[in-house]
Amino acid sequence: MSSKNLDTLYRQVIMDHYKNPRNKGVLEDDSLTINMNNPTCGDRIQLTLKLEDGKVADAKFEGEGCSISMSSASMMTQAIKGKNIEEALKLSKVFSDMMLGKEYDEDDLDLGDIEALQGVSQFPARIKCATLAWKAMEKGVSTEKEEQE
């Protein structure tokens, strides 16, 4: 088995997030709900965000999908919690660049577990799995941002 290749995709930390997802569930009360799906493969995510004073106070997700899409959602919620909206969007940009195999500017952002998803960029067919949750987050915080402006 050409497992060397596969091991760059299926890193231990990804599998850990897949099996033990963080922030799984639905936020109640005044939270923002974003539903998104990947029409070509059937993956779907429901993201609930609690935004307070320009910050992501809390985030949870529910959904169905492959190891990459679900672990990415788990890592994303973990990463954006406590960040302000600007930082969350910046993180999303870094993630998108990472998926495209571009150089990305970490600045002083703490990428944490997210870096484990770097290998996905070598599997073009799976990039859209990894970006689903991030797109949902972007959509959520952008509508909120527009309302504020």
Place this chain on the structure above:
Amino acid sequence: MNAREIRQMFPILDQEVNGRPLVYLDSSATSQKPVPVIEALDKYYREYNSNVHRGVHTLGTRATDGYEGAREKVRKFINAKSTEEVIFTRGTTTSINTVAASYGRVNLSEGDEIVISYMEHHSNIIPWQQVAKQTGATLKYLPLQEDGTISLEDVRETVTADTKIVSIMQVSNVLGVMNPIKEIAKIAHENGAIMVVDGAQSAPHMKIDVQDLDCDFLAFSGHKMCGPTGIGVLYGKKKHLEKMEPVEFGGEMIDFVGLYESTWKELPWKFEGGTPIIAGAIGLGAAIDFLEQIGLDKIEAYEHKLAAYAMEKMSAIDGMTIYGPKDASKRAGLVTFNIDDVHPHDVATVLDAEGIAVRAGHHCAQPLMKWLKVSATARASFYLYNTEEDIDKLVSGLVKTKEYFSDVF
């Protein structure tokens, strides 16, 4: 039938993918193309590319002969009464949309019913949803049996005197089920409805006789039967087609054009607006020659054998769920499955690293996925160039997939 020899005629299969010899098990999505089809396209573009049905020059005549010759090949292939009943389209989707938009809009009104089934491909669902909305007709779904088959009892119960159109796939792209089209058509006709057949997954794999099936319309695609992409067929009984209005207007389909009124050409050309898919039709003709030379009956029997072999080997894997009938004689050459605790996308990625191409996802059949209570599945589909060796490689790939995922956990 010698699959090993046939395989030699498909140059694309002779390559390595991710360092392994390619095992192509995604023919239900699209089939590969044999040398005679590739050469027919090459020859057309090199030697007689020209527009058809117009002008008097020699190339134009050769192109017209090639295009209309392909229509005659299609007519024979499905045993239509006349080439007037054979319309070239872009594919199955366009064919069904044409029936829905032209026949459906005129013949349906409030209180009428359209009957389809839970196993349909989106291309045989959405055109009917749309026409139902436009006309006020009701869309009804035939239920499925436990094993995914359709029972004629259910057909008799669902199809009523209000039913105007019954539209069913002949072979399921997910369950591999082969539906009793002839019997369903009979029930439809007894109730005064017409029978539309989605032949996308049957035309490549078995002999179709539209007169024997007594279907009113049949839709299929060239690219799933060794032909090029972008060409498909709509067969329709002349008595319907004659009364139907074209859905596309422009060049090629007209008889006389006035300032405010125009008239249409006779059948089948009134449905072929614009420069037709000339190369595609010629390529499809070559694909039909190729398949008929081998024999559709032999292809069908061979694929049954492959399916039976695959079912036996795959069901021996622990944690394997196979969808559709367990009885291999009831199914066409494809196996849709899931492995416990491994998402089908992950299955497909691990197999791809082994050079094995399978499909993962909802297979354009979301209502069926709902019925199966899954969000996605993996599918291995076979064609005349696949061998038992391909299936052995699939099975060992699946065993490795399971091992790989239990290791990383």
